[in-house]
Amino acid sequence: MSATPEPFLGTLDHTPVRHHILSVLVENKAGVLARIAGLFARRGFNIYSLAVAPAESNARFSRVTIVVDAESAPLEQIVGQLDKLVNVVAISDLSPKDALERELLLATVRTNVDNRTSLLDIIANAGAAIVDVDAKSVTIMLAGTPGGCDELERALESFADVELHRTGRVALPRLGKTASA
Amino acid sequence: MQLTGAQALIKSLEQQGVEVVFGLPGGAILPVYDPLLDSSIRHILVRHEQGAGHMAEGYALATGRPGVAMVTSGPGATNIVTPIGNAHMDSTPLIVITGQVASGSIGTDAFQECDITGITMGITKHNFLVKSAQEIPRAVAAAFHLATTGRPGPVLIDVPKDVTQSMMDWWYPSTIEEYDLPGYRPEVALDQDAIERAVALISQAERPVLYVGGGTLKSHATKELLAFAERTRMPVVTTLMARGSFPDSHDQHLGMPGMHGMYTAVTAIQKSDLLISLGARFDDRVTGKIPAFAAGAKVIHVDIDKAEFNKVRHADVAIQSNVAAALRALDAASAIPKNLDSWWRQIRDWQAQYPLVYEEPSDDGLLRPQHVIEAIARKAEPGTIVTSGVGQHQMWASQFWKYEEPGTWINSGGAGTMGFGVPAAIGAKVGRPDRTVWCIDGDGCFQMTAQELVTARSEGIPIKVAILNNAYLGMVRQWQEMFYDERYSEVYLSADLPDYVKWAEAMGCVGLRATNLKEMHDVIEEANKINDVPVVIDFRTDSSEKVFPMVAAGASNDDIMVHPLQRGASK
Numbered sequence: 001m002s003a004t005p006e007p008f009l010g011t012l013d014h015t016p017v018r019h020h021i022l023s024v025l026v027e028n029k030a031g032v033l034a035r036i037a038g039l040f041a042r043r044g045f046n047i048y049s050l051a052v053a054p055a056e057s058n059a060r061f062s063r064v065t066i067v068v069d070a071e072s073a074p075l076e077q078i079v080g081q082l083d084k085l086v087n088v089v090a091i092s093d094l095s096p097k098d099a100l101e102r103e104l105l106l107a108t109v110r111t112n113v114d115n116r117t118s119l120l121d122i123i124a125n126a127g128a129a130i131v132d133v134d135a136k137s138v139t140i141m142l143a144g145t146p147g148g149c150d151e152l153e154r155a156l157e158s159f160a161d162v163e164l165h166r167t168g169r170v171a172l173p174r175l176g177k178t179a180s181a
Numbered sequence: 182m183q184l185t186g187a188q189a190l191i192k193s194l195e196q197q198g199v200e201v202v203f204g205l206p207g208g209a210i211l212p213v214y215d216p217l218l219d220s221s222i223r224h225i226l227v228r229h230e231q232g233a234g235h236m237a238e239g240y241a242l243a244t245g246r247p248g249v250a251m252v253t254s255g256p257g258a259t260n261i262v263t264p265i266g267n268a269h270m271d272s273t274p275l276i277v278i279t280g281q282v283a284s285g286s287i288g289t290d291a292f293q294e295c296d297i298t299g300i301t302m303g304i305t306k307h308n309f310l311v312k313s314a315q316e317i318p319r320a321v322a323a324a325f326h327l328a329t330t331g332r333p334g335p336v337l338i339d340v341p342k343d344v345t346q347s348m349m350d351w352w353y354p355s356t357i358e359e360y361d362l363p364g365y366r367p368e369v370a371l372d373q374d375a376i377e378r379a380v381a382l383i384s385q386a387e388r389p390v391l392y393v394g395g396g397t398l399k400s401h402a403t404k405e406l407l408a409f410a411e412r413t414r415m416p417v418v419t420t421l422m423a424r425g426s427f428p429d430s431h432d433q434h435l436g437m438p439g440m441h442g443m444y445t446a447v448t449a450i451q452k453s454d455l456l457i458s459l460g461a462r463f464d465d466r467v468t469g470k471i472p473a474f475a476a477g478a479k480v481i482h483v484d485i486d487k488a489e490f491n492k493v494r495h496a497d498v499a500i501q502s503n504v505a506a507a508l509r510a511l512d513a514a515s516a517i518p519k520n521l522d523s524w525w526r527q528i529r530d531w532q533a534q535y536p537l538v539y540e541e542p543s544d545d546g547l548l549r550p551q552h553v554i555e556a557i558a559r560k561a562e563p564g565t566i567v568t569s570g571v572g573q574h575q576m577w578a579s580q581f582w583k584y585e586e587p588g589t590w591i592n593s594g595g596a597g598t599m600g601f602g603v604p605a606a607i608g609a610k611v612g613r614p615d616r617t618v619w620c621i622d623g624d625g626c627f628q629m630t631a632q633e634l635v636t637a638r639s640e641g642i643p644i645k646v647a648i649l650n651n652a653y654l655g656m657v658r659q660w661q662e663m664f665y666d667e668r669y670s671e672v673y674l675s676a677d678l679p680d681y682v683k684w685a686e687a688m689g690c691v692g693l694r695a696t697n698l699k700e701m702h703d704v705i706e707e708a709n710k711i712n713d714v715p716v717v718i719d720f721r722t723d724s725s726e727k728v729f730p731m732v733a734a735g736a737s738n739d740d741i742m743v744h745p746l747q748r749g750a751s752k
Contacts, residue, residue, distance in 0.1 A: 034299065038302050084488055086306070
């Protein structure tokens, strides 16, 4: 139990082998995100992705969805240390099989006459949408599962010029499943 | 009632029952120093902000009440970062109030601006940047609540100058709800199932050890510990942070475990089949090589902080609770181990074979530091408070002084902050003026914070300081001798430079020196007669003296090195 964990360097399919989703309700106060990020940094925990937004139309709280690499440190340690932050109100631990996860992907792809058709095929296959278009480029959007976003990202690798952004995932428990606190 | 933010801040401290603040004024905190003149709160003017922080820690550890320090922005704030870090490592309740540049100047690199809430984020239990005067009472009340409940720790309140200068309508929170801490739940209900599983483990135990840590002192559980230990007849070890939680004179007490622990305490843990950890955190200075630590033992881990469970060592049973409540529950459930007669016979054998020893000093040679400590202790009143810096002298002060009650041993454990001893002694004496306070210090440590003796003299705080002057950074020297082929690199300090007697006198203290046994007895007697001013004694000790027993860093506790006088004897 003693060895320093190996740093998690990520995998090609963007999904850590043992990731967990922590849905963290925090007070909406200045510096809360710095407290969380600082805690992860100094304890050697790895954040895979992180998304923050006000929670339940209540300006007092925000919800931070953190995908953590549970191989960088035992999940119990991560949750235990996180829970000690005074501004952290509640932590739900969602295991991937019990969670509904969604993520937003935006990508601007430079196209030409030769490859525009194949891009349209990719868009159709992925269930993505075109949100902007001009003579040289197409901007597409996918709101989908992290796996779906991974697949779309891989499919776009055949294009030379792609600017791609992902939001990191948000999650809720599947109906009938409760998150462990 | 309309008050300035500064008046509200002082009034809030009064509401919390604060009797003393250790601090040093400056630009950004200036408004707060004005109403202090009209307050019942005593202010101790320090000579360096680090001193203010360690004094507040010493006060807290001696009294069990939170210590309060107040400093200005920028360098005033950064100078107190070390005490904050120290209090964080040792879970000491500490309130630090820092001035901040005016709100409108924050972020502009204004004169004496620094982001002290950012700097101390990782070494405080929590910190606040107060945005309006109206919020000051809430911040103060919440800070005291946070610092003193659950696992205690330091809390910093950063107050911009315009906030202390603006007006507010006086109020004070009367309920915890008004503290506005929706995410803070320091106490959880005791898990009865865990208690039952602990009772079951205890009932199977043939070689149990009570591994007592600082949390036992923090939760004021010494009575419960004594009752539990005596009822179950289990042997007790007390960590460096728990010295005084169980009487050293008690025959079930095996002493301190760890790197410089008693042979029997270390070995009993190694051979135990059940380790009951009470507010301890399996620090590396206790465990040595972790996989080899008490390898055959099951662990019952009692801690108020659930993040301590399974952090270092797997807990077979984890009980999230303060130590007092957990021990009461275990007692109520009549937890009792098997017959411990053969375990005690084994323990008594170890004790007989490997007591704490050192070479007898000769009449004309240099003093033995261990002997000096024993000589001071012999002449000290019961209940004397001992503080120390960090290094060899600290280990000897823990080993050779006998602690009988809580709050009599005050030192820097987790952080290992050199220079802690003198200011901590001053703070302890302020909190417990009825007690004699000795600082057992090293010459290296003394030089780091000695200027606070000026504070002690001018404020009328008569502490006694014993410098075990071996002319070296002794612990580093010991490691270089043992592990670096006696290649001494940057550890020599000189016994004569500075002249500690003249330095003490220049600071208004009595300065004494002892170079041989007769002088040693004389100066101790003389120091004990002085009760109006601080006394500093320069004891010239043998620099080749080393701390034993010792477990080398990262080694297994099975490979404990006993004193050279005891080597060759069979284990």
